[in-house]
Amino acid sequence: MVWGGSLNSKGSDYLKLLHEADKAVSFLEKIKERLKSEDKNYIRKTIDIITEYINKISEGVE
Numbered sequence: 001m002v003w004g005g006s007l008n009s010k011g012s013d014y015l016k017l018l019h020e021a022d023k024a025v026s027f028l029e030k031i032k033e034r035l036k037s038e039d040k041n042y043i044r045k046t047i048d049i050i051t052e053y054i055n056k057i058s059e060g061v062e
Contacts, residue, residue, distance in 0.1 A: 017054070018054060021053075028043050028046060029047070
């Protein structure tokens with residue numbers, strides 16, 4: 001990946017966290033298809049929690 005500038009440690013940490021969250025959500029989406037509908041709701045709630053947390057971080061409200 002080529003950047004026009006450099007990231008400070010906060011930006012770099014954010015990108016690492018974003019990548020980890022993306023991997024976790026992708027995994028949860030894959031296994032959700034194999035679960036019972038009650039369990040799918042738990043997975044959906046977990047994905048929502050992760051998404052809300054990342055949104056808060058991106059807005060600078062941690």
